[in-house]
Amino acid sequence: MELLKSLSAAEKKKIRKAVEGELERYRIYKTTALVRREVQSTPSYEPRYHGPTNKRSDQTARAAIFNVEEERKREGFCNLIDQAVGSLPEKERFLIEQRYIGKDSEYISDCKLYSFIFDPPISEPTYSKIRNRAIIKLALSLGIIDFNGEVSIT
Template sequence: MSTQMSFLPKIDRKETQRRVEETLETARVYNQIGFVRREIGSTPSYEPRFHGQTNKTSAPAEACATWNVDQEERIKTLTERVEWAVSRLSTKQREIIRKRYLESEDAVDYVICGELNMSKRTYEREKARAFYMLALMLRLEVIEQESA
């Protein structure tokens, strides 16, 4: 009895596509407008205010500043990883991803097919391959659970 071995994992295409699209959207927004920082609603008193018996102090300004720094660094790193991954795709795949997901938020598949002189079928096939490669490079793939 021969068993066919596959070295590439079988992925949940729908969930993987959702994750890749979400990551590409984050990168596009960061490249267009930069990082949007959180701000606190009001400046708190500088005197510590103890809550109950925990003896913990509240520091909303500190928490907000820490969140801003951490999130900006995380999104910057994510955007750099996306750019690196997209640059490793084939020329057709790179053009599809850039035009559809990284340049404009209102891009439409059928318009991009025409711009790239591709049939709808070729476009969909190349886009699916690009998503698969991006998912693996960015470690966003969702492995399909094998039912026993």
């Protein structure tokens, strides 16, 4: 993969951190439920110091819009990650699923993964090569980098 060779170590590290952050967000979205906003219907007995009285507020509409948009955003993001990971070759997909998006991925170290979970076990340099290729492919799929190697993250 020419793109992998053309990137500097600092760029690779920045890309890896960005992809790991997106995979962490995916794992959080998958394991937590959306807390829906509800409208406060009981009056507040705190003093209200009025400003402009010509402004109207529709709490119910704002809460409903937030609930729908947040759910749609989460679902779209999870589908994007599922498609990106699903398009990876078998070993790369296995590595990403076990190390980054599995339920117990927070408790699995790289060493444990390449020594005990991979069947047959692989060496650390081979593991690093597989992981780096998978990270670059995911970065391309997620739009973190483009095909020219331009990093679009800050």
